[in-house]
Amino acid sequence: MHNHVLVESDPSTIIDLSSVGVHSALLNHSRLEELESTMTEWVNSPIFYECHDRKLAFKLLTISLAHTYIFGRFTLTSYAAQIYLSLRQLNPLDDQLGEILKINSSVFQGELFTNNVYNKPGDCHAHYYDMKMAYEKVAGDINAIKLFEHNAIEYGVNHAFSSSSLWNENMTVYANYVEEITNHALPVFLVVLISEKAIWEGYNIILDQLNEHESFDLFRVFMRRHIELDNDEHGPSTVLWFNYYLDKLKPSQRELDRAMDVAIQFIKLRIKTYRY
Numbered sequence: 328m329h330n331h332v333l334v335e336s337d338p339s340t341i342i343d344l345s346s347v348g349v350h351s352a353l354l355n356h357s358r359l360e361e362l363e364s365t366m367t368e369w370v371n372s373p374i375f376y377e378c379h380d381r382k383l384a385f386k387l388l389t390i391s392l393a394h395t396y397i398f399g400r401f402t403l404t405s406y407a408a409q410i411y412l413s414l415r416q417l418n419p420l421d422d423q424l425g426e427i428l429k430i431n432s433s434v435f436q437g438e439l440f441t442n443n444v445y446n447k448p449g450d451c452h453a454h455y456y457d458m459k460m461a462y463e464k465v466a467g468d469i470n471a472i473k474l475f476e477h478n479a480i481e482y483g484v485n486h487a488f489s490s491s492s493l494w495n496e497n498m499t500v501y502a503n504y505v506e507e508i509t510n511h512a513l514p515v516f517l518v519v520l521i522s523e524k525a526i527w528e529g530y531n532i533i534l535d536q537l538n539e540h541e542s543f544d545l546f547r548v549f550m551r552r553h554i555e556l557d558n559d560e561h562g563p564s565t566v567l568w569f570n571y572y573l574d575k576l577k578p579s580q581r582e583l584d585r586a587m588d589v590a591i592q593f594i595k596l597r598i599k600t601y602r603y
């Protein structure tokens with residue numbers, strides 16, 4: 328394992344959460360700087376700057392395939408579920424909340440049951456399958472993916488990741504952590520908010536560096552589409568819900584501290600999955 332640490336002494340992208348209009352309770356939190364600096368480390372992961380190398384480009388695509396699986400199976404499904412469960416604590420939806428749910432429903436749809444990446448008529452699936460198509464185009468090991476998908480249902484993600492030759496132990500640890508933390512409302516709301524910001528910032532850097540071979544073209548399309556979707560629509564929608572949740576359901580300082588702790592640990596484990 329190549330224990331690459333952040334060498335970008337001058338990261339090209341620095342995360343500033345005040346730029347996305349997030350709630351003052353988060354902006355005034357004692358660990359905000361730590362959250363922003365770990366997000367900055369994430370979006371400037373060394374492999375993002377080294378993927379002009381064809382082998383590393385393939386490695387990065389393989390890693391991204393696992394991330395989209397975990398995001399589609401656990402993170403986004405739980406985000407939707409935890410939002411609907413939270414509504415049980417409120418009066419039926421008024422116009423303000425109705426609007427917030429409407430645009431967040433298009434986040435659920437735009438990530439989980441859609442054709443908004445390759446615009447193929449009749450497609451209605453999670454982005455994982457679009458990333459899988461990009462993986463197939465670079466002659467990825469589709470049999471290993473089929474075995475992974477089978478094991479992931481039959482035996483669970485821990486076994487599926489740990490027994491797969493496609494990913495290392497860091498990915499198994501990350502997958503298990505995400506499966507666990509997404510069972511909790513405020514942690515999953517914060518994790519989705521930071522993901523919908525960091526993922527497209529990272530894609531910007533990868534697109535600048537990615538190996539130019541045409542076999543990576545679907546991966547390029549996938550990333551460009553996400554920059555549009557996450558920056559313009561999904562990101563702002565998740566901030567609206569997060570701010571509304573903090574204002575109306577008033578989670579305790581202890582709950583916010585826990586969510587912050589979970590979000591920072593989530594990023595640290597994610598960063599490790601990019602090490603090769």
Ligand SMILES: [Fe+2]
Nearest residue numbers: 437438454553
């Ligand atoms: Fe997506």
